[in-house]
Amino acid sequence: MVNLRKRITGVDEIMDDFALPATELDPVLKGLGNLNAWFGGHKTLIKALQQFPVQAGNHLSDWGCGGGDALKAIAAWAKKQQLPLHLTGVDAAPAAIAFAEKETAAYNNINYLQTEVMSNELTENQFDVVVSSLFTHHFEDDAWIALVKKMLSCARRGIVITDLHRHWLLYYSLKAIFAFIIPNPMMRHDGPLSVKRSFKKQELVQLLAKAGITHYKISWKWAFRWQVIIYKA
Secondary structure: OOOOOOOOOOOOOHHHOOOOOHHHHHHHHHHHHHHHHHOOHHHHHHHHHHHOOOOOOOEEEEEOOOOOHHHHHHHHHHHHOOOOOEEEEEEOOHHHHHHHHHHOOOOOOEEEEEOOOOOOOOOOOOEEEEEEEOOHHHOOHHHHHHHHHHHHHHEEEEEEEEEEEOOHHHHHHHHHHHHHHOOOHHHHHHHHHHHHOOEOHHHHHHHHHHOOOOOEEEEEEOOOEEEEEEEOO
């Protein structure tokens, strides 16, 4: 039985290499986008945005946007609601940005910024809402705190973070999915490792306290995800 008592640190996923070529990264981004759609990740994110609520003309940014699947889902929802939004994806990997641009080419309200999330290209109050899906587990504790502070600084209204719940059932489910349903070597390595790097609720509470953040809500979402909504005071 895998030991998930403590969050693992000091071990990188293959996807942490920003120089990965498109031939290796594209199938992974496609698979992750499918998983987000299958397990309701996009719907959960949109429901969270409705809680602010998102307003016409708002500028939303997805940090660690990967293949752009979350932005595509938000844009499709906003179009149905006749809600004009400006959407910006942020990712440090050139291949991820190239893939996302192709996947969302039909939406003229989505643009991308290739940069690291802690860079000076992301500035105070640049966006109305910053979102991040299955991204923050890539950061060790001190870096996670710095990241969330940066997100909050760059958002006028607040942020939405969704990330994995460290649980044995999710760990073994991903091992099975990436062995039989989406048989990809990188995902077979990174998927279970991402669970080891993810969070228990109390860990998130402690990290938020260290960041000096008090105006937030944490809720559990299917499938084995924590959603953290932080409101700008």
